Amino acid sequence: MEFPFEKALVTGGAGFIGSHVVEELVKMGIDTISVDNYFAGKHENLEHLKDYPNFHEVECDITDRDELAKHFPGVEAVFHQAASKKTICLNDPPRDLAINAEGAFHLLELSRDHGVKKFVHISTGSVYGEAQYYPQDEKHPLVPTSYYGVSKLAGERYAKCFNLLYDLDTTVLRYFHVYGPRQESSDVGGVVSIFTRRLIEGKPLTIFGDGTQQRSFTWVKDVVKANLLAATTPAAKGEIYNCASGITVTIQKLAEMVADILGVRDPQINYEDWQVGDIKVFNIDNSKIRGELGLDFLTDFRKGLEMTVEWARDYFTKKRA
Numbered sequence: 001m002e003f004p005f006e007k008a009l010v011t012g013g014a015g016f017i018g019s020h021v022v023e024e025l026v027k028m029g030i031d032t033i034s035v036d037n038y039f040a041g042k043h044e045n046l047e048h049l050k051d052y053p054n055f056h057e058v059e060c061d062i063t064d065r066d067e068l069a070k071h072f073p074g075v076e077a078v079f080h081q082a083a084s085k086k087t088i089c090l091n092d093p094p095r096d097l098a099i100n101a102e103g104a105f106h107l108l109e110l111s112r113d114h115g116v117k118k119f120v121h122i123s124t125g126s127v128y129g130e131a132q133y134y135p136q137d138e139k140h141p142l143v144p145t146s147y148y149g150v151s152k153l154a155g156e157r158y159a160k161c162f163n164l165l166y167d168l169d170t171t172v173l174r175y176f177h178v179y180g181p182r183q184e185s186s187d188v189g190g191v192v193s194i195f196t197r198r199l200i201e202g203k204p205l206t207i208f209g210d211g212t213q214q215r216s217f218t219w220v221k222d223v224v225k226a227n228l229l230a231a232t233t234p235a236a237k238g239e240i241y242n243c244a245s246g247i248t249v250t251i252q253k254l255a256e257m258v259a260d261i262l263g264v265r266d267p268q269i270n271y272e273d274w275q276v277g278d279i280k281v282f283n284i285d286n287s288k289i290r291g292e293l294g295l296d297f298l299t300d301f302r303k304g305l306e307m308t309v310e311w312a313r314d315y316f317t318k319k320r321a
Ligand SMILES: NC(=O)c1ccc[n+]([C@@H]2O[C@H](COP(=O)([O-])OP(=O)(O)OC[C@H]3O[C@@H](n4cnc5c(N)ncnc54)[C@H](O)[C@@H]3O)[C@@H](O)[C@H]2O)c1
Pocket: 011, 012, 013, 014, 015, 016, 017, 018, 035, 036, 037, 038, 039, 040, 041, 042, 060, 061, 062, 063, 080, 081, 082, 083, 084, 085, 099, 103, 122, 123, 124, 125, 174, 175, 176, 177, 178, 179, 184, 190
């Protein structure tokens, strides 16, 4: 893929998805700055890149506009992946708003002022709230039912506003249930990595509800491709895309598949009460991103799981050593 920008800035670069975006850009030879406050990000996620001369790691909070401004000279493309965790939003809604809305605003203003040529803004399926019809396309009403959904919606609306007011070339990608290596596996992490870690450690799994809830799991490297295609496809200017594989898998099936890949027979599963606000069905229309950006998703979910489990086995073995 021809990448027309020489210098990129990735916020949340030390996090799960951001580190994969940084890795791809660095390996393509792009001068790449990772900006992260290490609240959830980890230095180890970028450790393997430290010998590349075109890789730069910066500790900076996106709510600190003056500090952020120091890293903008020469930047041509911004990939804004940083966000407050969903877990923060309930404990500290003002901080959630400051990161997801005000942080995005600072980045957009700085991008405008420094002549950034492309701004890829990351949003979430949480902006839709409860599904009013299936499959959900980008025209689905936006009625977020969480503070996180509201603050992320504010961020994407700012992105669109800068596109309309200043002709900034922005594209919004709404992610859904991304999985893969380096995803947080503590209890606030993603369900794939939590199940994988617990089974590797010989622990029982917990399913909230009866396990029939469906998720649209999306392979992290496809999400990276979506970022690059959004940055390099002229038709993506000002657009919003669902970035979801389109496959749907139940949580029960996921538990069985991870156990099978790890060779765990009859895994112990504890079923607990449904979590408040848990959305039962995700059925996402991804035809816009496939059609306009030409993105092919990995739909062989077992293959993606195998790659994730292989990484986790290696990671936890090294941790124990
Ligand atoms: N993982 C998913 O399934 C999923 C689904 C929907 C949307 N998203 C979105 O994808 C993006 C990446 O999520 P992720 O899963 O990699 O999460 P993550 O927590 O691993 O990464 C987010 C990163 O942002 C950093 N960060 C948080 N606040 C910051 C601040 N104030 N200043 C600088 N850095 C800050 C964190 O330290 C972390 O490294 C987020 O925008 C998230 O809303 C993810």
